[in-house]
Amino acid sequence: MSKPRPTSPIPVLAVVGVGLIGGSFAAALRQAGRVGRVLGVGRNPQSLQRACELGLIDEAVDAAEAARRADLVMLAAPVGSLARLWAEMRPHLKPGIVLTDAGSTKAEVVQAARAALGDRIGCFVPGHPIAGAERTGPEAADAGLYRGRTVVLCPLPENAPQDVEFVRQAWALCGACLVDMEAGLHDRVLASVSHMPHFLAAVYMAQVAGEPDAAQRLAMAGSGFRDFTRIAAGSPEMWRDIFISNRAAMQTELAAVRAVLDRAEAAIAAGDGAALQALLEHASQARRNWKLAGPTESPESS
Amino acid sequence: MSKPRPTSPIPVLAVVGVGLIGGSFAAALRQAGRVGRVLGVGRNPQSLQRACELGLIDEAVDAAEAARRADLVMLAAPVGSLARLWAEMRPHLKPGIVLTDAGSTKAEVVQAARAALGDRIGCFVPGHPIAGAERTGPEAADAGLYRGRTVVLCPLPENAPQDVEFVRQAWALCGACLVDMEAGLHDRVLASVSHMPHFLAAVYMAQVAGEPDAAQRLAMAGSGFRDFTRIAAGSPEMWRDIFISNRAAMQTELAAVRAVLDRAEAAIAAGDGAALQALLEHASQARRNWKLAGPTESPESS
Numbered sequence: 001m002s003k004p005r006p007t008s009p010i011p012v013l014a015v016v017g018v019g020l021i022g023g024s025f026a027a028a029l030r031q032a033g034r035v036g037r038v039l040g041v042g043r044n045p046q047s048l049q050r051a052c053e054l055g056l057i058d059e060a061v062d063a064a065e066a067a068r069r070a071d072l073v074m075l076a077a078p079v080g081s082l083a084r085l086w087a088e089m090r091p092h093l094k095p096g097i098v099l100t101d102a103g104s105t106k107a108e109v110v111q112a113a114r115a116a117l118g119d120r121i122g123c124f125v126p127g128h129p130i131a132g133a134e135r136t137g138p139e140a141a142d143a144g145l146y147r148g149r150t151v152v153l154c155p156l157p158e159n160a161p162q163d164v165e166f167v168r169q170a171w172a173l174c175g176a177c178l179v180d181m182e183a184g185l186h187d188r189v190l191a192s193v194s195h196m197p198h199f200l201a202a203v204y205m206a207q208v209a210g211e212p213d214a215a216q217r218l219a220m221a222g223s224g225f226r227d228f229t230r231i232a233a234g235s236p237e238m239w240r241d242i243f244i245s246n247r248a249a250m251q252t253e254l255a256a257v258r259a260v261l262d263r264a265e266a267a268i269a270a271g272d273g274a275a276l277q278a279l280l281e282h283a284s285q286a287r288r289n290w291k292l293a294g295p296t297e298s299p300e301s302s
Numbered sequence: 303m304s305k306p307r308p309t310s311p312i313p314v315l316a317v318v319g320v321g322l323i324g325g326s327f328a329a330a331l332r333q334a335g336r337v338g339r340v341l342g343v344g345r346n347p348q349s350l351q352r353a354c355e356l357g358l359i360d361e362a363v364d365a366a367e368a369a370r371r372a373d374l375v376m377l378a379a380p381v382g383s384l385a386r387l388w389a390e391m392r393p394h395l396k397p398g399i400v401l402t403d404a405g406s407t408k409a410e411v412v413q414a415a416r417a418a419l420g421d422r423i424g425c426f427v428p429g430h431p432i433a434g435a436e437r438t439g440p441e442a443a444d445a446g447l448y449r450g451r452t453v454v455l456c457p458l459p460e461n462a463p464q465d466v467e468f469v470r471q472a473w474a475l476c477g478a479c480l481v482d483m484e485a486g487l488h489d490r491v492l493a494s495v496s497h498m499p500h501f502l503a504a505v506y507m508a509q510v511a512g513e514p515d516a517a518q519r520l521a522m523a524g525s526g527f528r529d530f531t532r533i534a535a536g537s538p539e540m541w542r543d544i545f546i547s548n549r550a551a552m553q554t555e556l557a558a559v560r561a562v563l564d565r566a567e568a569a570i571a572a573g574d575g576a577a578l579q580a581l582l583e584h585a586s587q588a589r590r591n592w593k594l595a596g597p598t599e600s601p602e603s604s
Contacts, residue, residue: 080575130522130524131524131525149524150522150524152522189515189518189519189522190522192510192513192519193510193519193520193522193523193524193527194522194523194524194526194527196506197506197526197527197530197531198526199566200502200506200530200563201530201585202566202581202582202585202586203559203562203563203566203581203585204498204499204502204559204562205585205586205588205589206562206566206581206582206584206585206588207558207559207561207562208494208495208588209584209585209587209588210562210584211494211558213491214588216491217491217494217495218495218588218592219595220432220452220454220491220492220495220496221495221496221592221594222432222433222451222452222495222496222594223433223594224496224499224500224532224533225495225496225499226594227529227530227532227533228499228502228503228529228530228532228533229499229589229592230526230529230530230589231526231529231530232585232586232588232589233586233589233590234586235586236579236582236583236585236586237579239582240575240578240579240582241575243570243578244570244573244575244578247570247571247573250570251567251570251571254567256509256513257505257506257509259509260505260506260508260509260512261502261505264501264504264505264508265553265556268545268546268549268552268553269549269553271546271549273382273542273543273546276542276545276546277538277539277542279504279505279508280504280508280538280541280542281538282508282511282512283503283504283505283507283508283511283534283538284504284507284534284535284536284537284538285511286507286508286510286511286516286520286534287507287531287532287534287535288535290520290523290531292523292524292525292528293521
């Protein structure tokens with residue numbers, strides 16, 4: 001992780017997607033006083049208007065205009081929509097513009113960016129802030145969201161060092177801790193510790209909710225259920241894109257989870273308390289030894 | 303759910319297991335001012351001494367002495383240890399004594415109680431407070447733990463109504479909301495909304511922690527991981543007993559979860575965004591519509 005450095009101002013920032021991720025990025029940079037004008041791009045006119053009212057953005061524009069006017073563009077849109085956005089922006093990219101993203105997968109995003117941006121690929125610095133996204137919309141935006149949180153950058157060989165530094169500085173202004181990682185490694189690690197929990201929580205929640213006696217079950221659910229399923233409330237569209245975009249790593253991880261699941265289920269079926277306890281001890285010790293990086297504010301209860 | 307009723311005093315309370323569940327029960331009744339002397343039973347001398355120092359119990363005794371002296375005995379010990387405890391207590395049970403438990407499964411517990419208590423089975427009123435148990439030990443005891451939480455009673459045909467009422471009143475003094483349920487139904491519902499989340503969280507945590515690059519993965523884990531795995535830190539011994547005690551219901555539930563898991567995995571493998579999104583929408587809607595019964599204090603972050 002690198003330390004925050006002295007930062008250069010950002011005359012015009014554009015955020016594509018004015019919800020939690022993009023809105024919080026804009027809010028943090030505005031709060032830091034290093035951003036001039038903030039342009040907002042989005043599909044939903046109500047969200048854009050709300051983002052204006054909340055002071056997250058100064059005006060709503062389309063992707064082409066953002067490409068013409070912005071110095072830094074944060075693409076905080078679902079991973080599946082990035083290819084279309086790049087295609088819209090490509091003919092209008094201002095000289096010296098830097099694009100970055102907040103997509104939860106990186107290998108496929110980089111591939112799509114190369115295809116769409118062609119010889120302008122150097123202006124795109126791929127990134128991924130690791131910050132909760134179960135709340136959505138401009139109202140969820142929070143200038144403090146990234147404080148102490150890890151942001152992964154996956155710089156490309158084509159990136160100019162000063163462009164990578166520009167993105168790094170912007171995140172540092174948001175209070176984030178930066179770490180560089182190769183895109184493929186990022187995707188494998190995130191499949192394990194981010195995408196898999198969301199996937200399992202959603203699968204479990206869908207199963208319970210689909211049972212004929214779901215109401216009776218849910219009435220008896222307690223605080224363990226609450227925390228285990230919190231992330232199942234996340235944006236279906238965003239997670240659909242993430243799971244499919246990162247499918248190879250997801251399938252590898254899922255096979256590994258299933259192997260442990262089979263072992264644990266066999267122990268239950270056989271009444272093998274020793275084997276089951278060994279597995280539970282391993283899990284419990286590992287969880288007790290783990291600590292979330294960054295500030296440990298209490299999670300919102302939803 | 304029944305309302306709190308005027309309560310009768312409890313001259314001598316015994317708690318078997320002086321950790322979170324037993325200690326909190328004693329602390330709540332003491333705070334309510336309706337309990338005389340509190341006896342503590344446990345295997346760990348340090349825990350008993352700590353419980354004395356914290357004022358949770360007045361003295362440490364063995365199970366036989368608790369049976370001779372107590373008016374109400376709360377068995378807050380792992381489900382797997384109850385049969386032994388009943389056998390130790392059986393020859394010494396004071397006339398009019400009422401036993402209850404806090405075990406997370408009920409059908410097997412009732413079966414074991416019948417075998418161990420014989421013609422004294424009527425003095426045992428099975429119960430289960432649905433309250434978080436990821437913290438352990440006397441230090442975790444909290445007089446407010448049960449406030450607004452659901453406590454299930456599974457009264458037996460052999461129970462005298464006034465004995466059931468005695469247990470109900472004790473829980474009402476703790477601030478709990480009471481619900482009656484048949485033991486088998488209790489076990490099926492709890493397998494779904496309590497035991498399964500703990501099982502899946504532990505399986506997942508064991509898988510991640512068992513990978514050669516576990517340290518790198520865990521360093522990148524965020525707040526979603528934190529909440530999803532919180533319950534994996536729970537007592538391995540307690541959960542081992544619960545999973546094995548409730549194995550039939552666990553296996554039924556696990557088959558149902560696997561069916562949804564297979565469907566979701568197939569959608570990822572096929573790149574079937576529509577099917578995946580439908581499943582995620584279902585989960586997300588159900589989670590957003592769910593609310594924890596009782597007060598919604600924020601969960602501790604661990």
